[in-house]
Amino acid sequence: xTVSDACVFAYPLGSSSLxxxxxEAKYLGFSRLVCSNADFKAATPKEFAGMTxxxxxxxEIVRGAVIKAENFKDFQNQVKKYDSxxxxxxxxxxxxxxxxxxxxxxxxxxxxxxxxxKNAFDDVCAVNALEKSVAVDIDLSPIVRKRGIARQxxxxxxxxxLKFHRKYGFMLTISSGARTYTQLRGVxxxxxxxxxxxxxxxxxxxxxxxxxxxxxxxxAVTVNPSxxxxxxxxxxxxxxSAACNEYDGFNELEETDESDEYDEDIGxxxxxx
Amino acid sequence: xxALPPTLRVNxxxxxxxxxxxGIDADGKEVYYAVYDAVASLFGDNGAAEIGMSVVHTxxxxxxxxxxxxxxxxxQAAVSTVTAVAGMPCAIRPVLTSGxxxxxxxxxxxxxxxxxxxxxxxxxxxENFENRGDSAGSENGAHCAxxxxxxxxxxxxIKGISxxxxxxxxxxxxxxxxxxxxxxxxxxxxxxxxxxxCNQ
Numbered sequence: 001x002t003v004s005d006a007c008v009f010a011y012p013l014g015s016s017s018l019x020x021x022x023x024e025a026k027y028l029g030f031s032r033l034v035c036s037n038a039d040f041k042a043a044t045p046k047e048f049a050g051m052t053x054x055x056x057x058x059x060e061i062v063r064g065a066v067i068k069a070e071n072f073k074d075f076q077n078q079v080k081k082y083d084s085x086x087x088x089x090x091x092x093x094x095x096x097x098x099x100x101x102x103x104x105x106x107x108x109x110x111x112x113x114x115x116x117x118k119n120a121f122d123d124v125c126a127v128n129a130l131e132k133s134v135a136v137d138i139d140l141s142p143i144v145r146k147r148g149i150a151r152q153x154x155x156x157x158x159x160x161x162l163k164f165h166r167k168y169g170f171m172l173t174i175s176s177g178a179r180t181y182t183q184l185r186g187v188x189x190x191x192x193x194x195x196x197x198x199x200x201x202x203x204x205x206x207x208x209x210x211x212x213x214x215x216x217x218x219x220a221v222t223v224n225p226s227x228x229x230x231x232x233x234x235x236x237x238x239x240x241s242a243a244c245n246e247y248d249g250f251n252e253l254e255e256t257d258e259s260d261e262y263d264e265d266i267g268x269x270x271x272x273x
Numbered sequence: 274x275x276a277l278p279p280t281l282r283v284n285x286x287x288x289x290x291x292x293x294x295x296g297i298d299a300d301g302k303e304v305y306y307a308v309y310d311a312v313a314s315l316f317g318d319n320g321a322a323e324i325g326m327s328v329v330h331t332x333x334x335x336x337x338x339x340x341x342x343x344x345x346x347x348x349q350a351a352v353s354t355v356t357a358v359a360g361m362p363c364a365i366r367p368v369l370t371s372g373x374x375x376x377x378x379x380x381x382x383x384x385x386x387x388x389x390x391x392x393x394x395x396x397x398x399x400e401n402f403e404n405r406g407d408s409a410g411s412e413n414g415a416h417c418a419x420x421x422x423x424x425x426x427x428x429x430x431i432k433g434i435s436x437x438x439x440x441x442x443x444x445x446x447x448x449x450x451x452x453x454x455x456x457x458x459x460x461x462x463x464x465x466x467x468x469x470x471c472n473q
Contacts, residue, residue: 016460
């Protein structure tokens with residue numbers, strides 16, 4: 001299992017370098033960080049310049065991007081820039097925007113659902129998220145940093161998302177949104193924080209592992225309809241005979257080996273005599 | 274009120290917590306206020322009364338917090354939401370839960386001795402950090418910090434701002450900028466500093 005933090009911001013957006021983040025993440029039990037700096041080049045150590053996935057202190061760093069768009073047209077314009085980015089996240093907006101973004105299939109994560117309007121995520125969004133393998137992000141920073149009604153709203157929003165997740169089965173990701181290494185949270189801490197809105201330990205573990213599924217999506221099996229069901233030339237009925245031949249060949253090989261050994265033995269006896 | 278007999282007393286659990294970043298030697302009272310604020314904010318007065326937390330011991334970057342048995346997870350969740358102690362931005366990380374304080378104190382000793390074995394300069398560095406905190410910006414503190422950083426003989430300049438490096442462990446180096454109103458800090462590693470110095 002690869003435990004991942006789905007969104008962190010390293011220096012210059014935050015105050016900790018990417019290496020320091022990785023070092024702390026390793027201590028906290030993570031094996032992957034998604035660094036969502038807009039200027040990823042500035043955050044990347046020089047030895048890994050130009051790479052989107054690399055390993056620092058045993059922690060895999062994956063390049064991510066966060067798109068904040070006003071409308072779907074703006075989103076389409078922005079998403080073109082991030083074709084080579086492995087993890088693309090988009091900030092949630094109103095219901096129509098979320099439906100369009102989820103059905104476009106060009107994003108991996110829907111973020112900031114806690115600050116979206118009340119009915120921003122509904123059953124149609126949930127079905128779209130499942131079909132297009134888009135994960136919904138649970139950002140822990142509102143729970144950790146906010147107080148009072150803002151935190152209550154975030155907890156209520158995450159509880160609603162969890163209900164949809166249980167019914168429709170789309171993926172969830174968990175992110176700390178850390179800008180410094182002190183804002184990173186350990187796996188057990190995340191489990192405790194997620195239990196505040198009713199998430200079980202198993203669900204938390206699955207959510208922490210879901211970045212792997214986003215990076216390596218399981219594509220549906222496609223069948224070419226033109227020759228579907230027709231036997232190909234390679235599938236000849238003489239498979240069994242071929243197998244028998246192979247078996248015979250194997251026996252022959254063994255026999256030759258034995259004969260070689262026998263010859264060697266004879267040779268040895270000759271030498272002795 | 275008369276004390277309850279031992280059989281009627283509520284069982285307690287003790288949670289060992291680590292305060293990050295290094296160098297924040299918070300007073301027990303300050304830690305208590307920070308954690309109590311977090312507990313009361315997250316679970317309300319009723320929840321806080323149920324948890325019944327109190328800080329029983331602090332030592333360097335470590336704190337031992339007591340709670341009622343069965344509420345450890347609640348306490349750990351609340352502790353995770355602490356973002357500042359006495360106005361200093363920091364995090365409190367729950368490490369271990371035990372039924373006795375003694376076990377946790379032994380764990381602290383073991384962790385401290387392990388850290389000292391890994392980096393003998395660590396103890397000195399921590400003391401220097403304390404000195405630096407008492408006399409921020411003084412020549413003495415700056416000199417000590419510089420003497421620990423063998424390959425950085427002077428302050429490190431990033432984007433035109435001068436930062437004072439302090440070694441935390443074998444890999445970790447914190448950079449501090451002392452200001453009148455606020456103290457800005459950056460968290461780097463040894464390799465990052467070497468990369469920076471190569472560029473300069």
